[in-house]
Amino acid sequence: MSVLAPGSEAELAASIRSAWEAGEPLAIQGNGSKAAMLRPVQAARTLSARALAGISLYAPNELILEAGAGTTLAAVEAAVAAAGQQIIAEPPDLSALLGTEATQTIGGVVAANLSGPRRVAAGAMRDHLLGIRAVNGTGEVIRSGGRVLKNVTGLDLCKLLAGSHGTLGVLSAVTIKVLPAAQAWGTLVLAGLDARAAVAALSAGLGSPYGVSGAAFLPAAAAARVPALAGLGASAALVRIEEFADSVAYRTGRLREDLARFGRADLLDDATSRAVWRAVRDVTPLAGGPEETVWRVSVRPSAGPGVLEAAETAGGRGLLDWGGGLVWIAAPAAAAEAVMAAARAAGGTWMLMRAPETLRAVLPVVPPEPPALARLTRSVKAAFDPKGILNPGRLFAGV
Amino acid sequence: MIALPEPKAEVLARRDDIVAGLRSLLPADAVIAEAERLRPYETDGLTAYRQVPLAVVLPSTTEEVAAVMAFCHREGIRVVPRGAGTSLSGGALPLADAVVVGLMRLNGILSVDYADRVAVVQAGVTNIGITQRVQEEGFFYAPDPSSQLACMIGGNVNMNSGGAHCLKYGVTANNLLGLRIVTVEGETVEIGGAHLDAAGYDWLGLLTGSEGQLAIVTEVTVRILRSPEGARAMLAGFRANEVAGACVDAIISSGIIPVALEFMDRPAIHACEAFAHAGYPLDAEALLIIEVEGSVEEQDRLLGQIRTICERFDPVSLRVAQTAEESAAIWKGRKGAFGAVGRISPDYLCMDGTIPTSRLPEVLGRIGAMSREYGLQVANIFHAGDGNLHPLIMFDANDPVSMHKAEEFGADILKLCVEVGGCLTGEHGVGVEKRDLMDVQFTATELDQQRRIKSAFDPGWLLNPHKVFPLAAAAA
Incomplete structure (x- = not known):
């Protein structure tokens, strides 16, 4: 299968334009790290945004970063980490879970709207997507949003394209909001709860005034696959605080009192917390064949x-x-x-x-939509991609 | 003045039949057609524009909304949705041939679930009403637009409303989980639910901020959050806008994200102080209100760090609230800003652009120059953390020349926002007010793309059709 990897947005647009003229479907990807997801796409050619790489703007004091869609997530994470900042939604690296060696791109993370544990407190990738540049299914360059933190000008195509899995347009660049990374992490572990008791404890944590930024439950089998938790020999309910170090100490202390009715809570130190939450984020305890x-x-x-x-x-x-x-x-x-x-x-x-x-070709990979929404899905798809050449069938058969 | 589309003569001619049709669908008191009773619906928060609608309906249920929509769709009648009518961009401005669907009777809070931290509310519940319902349990609904006492959640969804605390908590779109909508054809559709993130297209994200262009929102599932232990504000006055801007940069660069970071320029300080007697420093050129959250000790620590940063910028005034009352006093002036400006000028336009925060001093300098050129006073209030600028242009609406100049001045400010890398509207929406400026920010191709999405939801352009998109483009 031939892969087109245009080196500029103009070339990307030209590639799609000619595919549109020829009525020729394209499989859309960055580095293909998410190829195992959703429905397989039937297309003779693959169009990759991987060559549209590079951070074009990073203003830490304005909390914004713009990068080509093909920039690796690792490159973006390294750049913001160097300034003491982070991607807010904590996107996962699912390579072990999905069985791939491919390195994911920021465009792929946005197009799949993938978020990690912090999503519950701080929002999804789509919530911090400030601006996009994309090429629609006729080869037109479309911008939405911009480089400012607050923007309600016109319809919000950023959110529509985030999570559209390359079926409405091919992202060429994205602008995201970033935030300072917390000085310290602390995690309370309650061992041995069943799932219902654990979720009750997690709800109590998330419903507390202490700003819980992660709340997860690993059944015993999953906990056993996380080195720092394997010694428990039991399930683990995890509650995370990310704050200034003094506040982590204070808040985990108060939370421990609040959660005492669910059992004893042990505190994981900063480094152990980071390792445990990386495992939760990347879902490595479930990786299989x-x-x-x-x-x-x-x-x-x-x-x-x-x-x-x-x-x-x-x-x-x-x-x-x-x-x-x-x-x-x-x-x-x-x-x-x-x-x-x-x-x-x-x-x-x-x-x-x-x-x-x-199986992927026959199972509903996302829930079938009720008729009114299914009609809208088809008509909005047609509004971007009238010939249905972008990742056809990726979410729904025939769309 | 911004042009409104020509009413459809054939619809106006059928007015009595249309009203009778609506009356057959709804209780008698839910259809308004008498001239004097239509008058209160002729405008919204953008009072310079007025148009009495064909009729107003006040449905009490989603089913009644659906019946009205199906009827209007069948009859080819335009529909303008309306919540509390607080839009500052004319989002609820009627048309002469349109039926206004007022959602204020859909005012029930249907369920509150503290374990899952969600509430299901009808579109006509006020923004503050959600927080009032859940605050006894220590929860709140985060977005807090200035109009929150009056504005309704359905309107908040349609305009993607913000507020002073969205630096930390995000805007409406970041605090929603689900919607019940009625399509232009009159079909009721559930979007999302009590769970996070859609699997198919993000209809929730697209509908939020769509300004009544795509569907009527009748119910909203919102996230409710536990309130922090406490919050406290401080105030810092500086000798120049540039200095205050640099101080904002320094605070953010230190890794502290305050829950609110508000900026007022000299005219705003003076107007607010005269009105609220909040103790604002009258010798300052720029004032910052900075609020942090947490326990008392955490507040002390953060405010202490911020104070140290502020001291590097030679402040003319620095005051850290020691109590909730002192904090409220600091906020009193800012929260009363619109009233304060209303007191010194017969009318004002509240603009709403967003700029990259680093361009603030330059933008304020150029707005000052424009103010002298137009001969109109302006006071600037700015959500400094997120770049959302609210210039209040003072004018006299009884003087057509003054009004025209104010509109031109406002348009020039918004063009300037776009020029420096920002946008036309940060939280008020495009509405009628900024409709004809859309091509300053978007290419024709981009506007066409947005129009095709509108057409996918509303092929006949019956929903709020004279807003958001330039009229020529809308007709195309």
Whole structure:
């Protein structure tokens, strides 16, 4: 399969323009690190934004960074870390989970709207996406948003394209808000709770005045795969504070008192906290083989334990993030119906993150939309990509 | 003056039939068609523009909204949604041939769930009403536009409203989980729910801030947050705008993100002080109000660090509140800014551009020059942390020359915001007010792309059709 990797936005636009004229579908990617996700795309050619790399603007005192969509996430993270800042949504590196060696790009993270543990407190990638440049399905360059923190001018195409998985336009550059990284991390661990008690504890933490920035639950099997937690020999409910060092000490102390009714809470130090939350963020405790399916289910937090239980009953393994609202599941293919039914019953949504290609082609990788929304999906897709050449079928068959 | 589209003569001619049709769908008191009772709906917060609508309907349920929308769609009648009518950009300005759908009777808080930290509220619940309902449990709804006593959550969603505390808590879009909408065809659709992040397209993100162009919002699922232990403000006056701007930079660079970081220039300081007697330093050229959150000890520590930073910039005044009352006094002047300016000028235009924060001194300098050129006073209030600038242009609406100049002055300020890398509107929306400036910020291709999205939701352009998009583009 040939890969086009235009070196400028103008070349990107020209590539799409000629594909549009020829009515020729394109598989859209950065470095292809998310190729295992969602439905397989049938296209003779692949168009990559990987050559549109480089940080074009970084103003730490204005809390903004603009980069070409093909810039690796690692490069962006290194640049902001050097100024004591961070990407707010804490995007995950799912390479182990998805079984890939490819290095993800900032454009890919935005196009998939992937966020990590901090999402529950500080918002998703899409919440901090200030501006985009993209090329639509006819080869036109479209900007939305800009480089300022507050902007309600016109329809918000930033949010629409974030999470559209390259089906509406190909991002050429993104501008994101960044924030100072906290001086210190502290994590309370409550060992041995079942999922329901754990989520009740996580809710108490998130409902406290102490600014909890992460709240996750690892069942015993998942905790055993995190070196710092393996010694527990039990499940781990995790509550994180990121603050100035004095405040971490104060707030974890107060939280420990508040959570005492759920059990004893031990405090992980800064370095251990970072290692544990990296594992949660990257979902490494669930990494498995290519024959497994991996699901990302989003429900109201109190419904998380029920979804986890349904997946476990069907032979799967899981963990909870976002206070219980994000359920990561690794399961045999046969568990698919049980996972989708549990998500549906909880009024939530799902995304199939990894599965053998034959399954991905037939399963609903995201929930089918009710007729009115399905119509809007088709008409909005047509408003950007009238010939349906950008990542056709990636989210929904025939769209 | 900004032009409104020609009313459809055939719709005006059918007025009595249309009103009868609406009356067949709704309770008698929910349809307003008498001239004197329509008058209160002729304008919103942008009072320079007025237009009495064809009729006003006040549905009490989503089903009634759906029935009205289906009827209007079938009959080809334009619809203008309205919450509390506080829009400063004319977002709720009617058209002569349009039915105004007022959502104020949809005013119920349907559920509150503290464990999952969500509340489901109808569109006509006031912004403050959500916080009032949950504050006994120590929770609040974060976005706090200045109009929060009156403005309604449905309007907040449509305008993606901000507020003084969005530096930390984000704007409306960052605090929503779900919507119930009624499409232009009259179909009721659920978007999102009590969970985070959509799996398909981000309809929630697209609808938020869409200014009534895409659908009618009838219910909103919002995130509610636990209030911090406490909050306290400090005030710092400086000798020049540049110095205050540099101080803001230094605070942010230190790694401290205050929960609010407000900037007032000399005219704003004087107007607010005369009105509120908040103890603002009248010898300062620029004033910062800085607020932090946390326990008392945490507040002391952060305010101490910020104070040390401020001292490097030779402040003319530095006052750290020691109590909640002192904090409230510091905020009193800022929160009363609009009233304060209203007292010294018969009318004012409240502009709303955003600029890169580093360009503030230059932008204020150029606004000052424009003020002298136009012969109109201006006071500047600025959300310094996020670059959202609110110049208040003072004029006399009874004098057409003064009004025209004020509009020109405002347009020049917004063009300047775009020129320095910012945008036309940070939180008030485009509405009617900035509609004809959209091509300053966007290319024709970009506006066409947005119009095609509007057409995907509303092929007949019946929803609030005279807003956001330049009229020529809208007609194309």
